[in-house]
Amino acid sequence: MPKIVDHAKQKHLVAEAALRIIRRSGLEQATVRNISKEAGLSVGSMRHYFSTQAELFAFCMNLFVQRVQSRVEALPSEGPVVPNLKLVLMQFVPVDEDRIMEMEVWLSFNAKALIFPELKRLSEEMQAGLQQASQFVIDTLLQQQLAKPGLDVELEVEKLNALVDGLAIHQLMHPGRLDAGRNESIIEQHLYSLCKVEE
Amino acid sequence: MPKIVDHAKQKHLVAEAALRIIRRSGLEQATVRNISKEAGLSVGSMRHYFSTQAELFAFCMNLFVQRVQSRVEALPSEGPVVPNLKLVLMQFVPVDEDRIMEMEVWLSFNAKALIFPELKRLSEEMQAGLQQASQFVIDTLLQQQLAKPGLDVELEVEKLNALVDGLAIHQLMHPGRLDAGRNESIIEQHLYSLCKVEE
DSSP states (O other): OOOOOOHHHHHHHHHHHHHHHHHHHOGGGOOHHHHHHHHTOOTTTHHHHOSSHHHHHHHHHHHHHHHHHHHHHTSOOSSOHHHHHHHHHHTTSOOSHHHHHHHHHHHHHHHHHTTOGGGHHHHHHHHHHHHHHHHHHHHHHHHTTOBOTTOOHHHHHHHHHHHHHHHHHHHHHOTTTSOHHHHHHHHHHHHHHTBOOOO | OOOOOOHHHHHHHHHHHHHHHHHHHOGGGOOHHHHHHHHTOOTGGGGGTOSSHHHHHHHHHHHHHHHHHHHHHTSOOSSOHHHHHHHHHHTTSOOSHHHHHHHHHHHHHHHHHHHOGGGHHHHHHHHHHHHHHHHHHHHHHHHTTOBOTTOOHHHHHHHHHHHHHHHHHHHHHOTTTSOHHHHHHHHHHHHHHTBOOOO
């Protein structure tokens, strides 16, 4: 009797094998041969799961998007607004093993997308998550009537997006220089700077 | 009679050949063989200029640091403070061919430094330029008595550093989304947000 293979589960195994290789040895080592070996599958069976390398990368990036989304959904929705919004943004800063891995692969991927234009669209999709979170944060400050009058919404969304990504990259590259608590303070101070001064 | 070779000039030629390869095909293609071919030199002669690949990369990054420094030194020192400080920070944002090239190589290099710890120190030196510029900007606002009272200097330096790097990376990755003028507006607005409100 043939073994019943859970296709979705196998796809995940392949993607996880690819991520381990990317993190360990860089994106250029994520070849069909290396990934199949890492996943314990035959080279031939790989095409059942992903027909191109771009498809595999897209799947990996999608895993990250889902992981960030699950973390954001698990956050408390009750309680003080600014500390809660800060926690949303902190999901994009590499302060634990999962987030460090996501960010390392993201950085390798971005560097590669500069050379291979076919990866450009994917890199843009990856960027969309933080862009949306930044928009959500500014919108929430406005809806909760916490925002300073006359706030330039579009500018503040771009600025927040750039600030959090910059902090995330510095945290990844120089983990000793800025600790997670420092990043949290900077994000919190920034959010309060967008709020009305309490009378 | 043997040809008299200008050693310093040849080193520059080799570094420029390496940079062209890195930009075109990625850091992993910057091998001794490829660089010597690109520079029109023999593989054997390469060791006269750089004994290790790390030494060559260090020289390339140093070229970038010098280029940024020359651009900053060429800026006007007279005139309104905030627009001048904005121009200093804009030297780190990839808005023209030279800066795009610097930033692309910088990003490839950072992605690689995550995998090869021996490149870590270099990547930190590269980061120091913007860190120093951010410190200079905040110090100048204080010296010129423009800064808001009670400014947290250390926090604002880190924040400015992250903001400009984030804008720079977004500009590089998604040149269509944010144009140079938009980046300038965000940096200018941020600098004014650090200043006392004019009575």
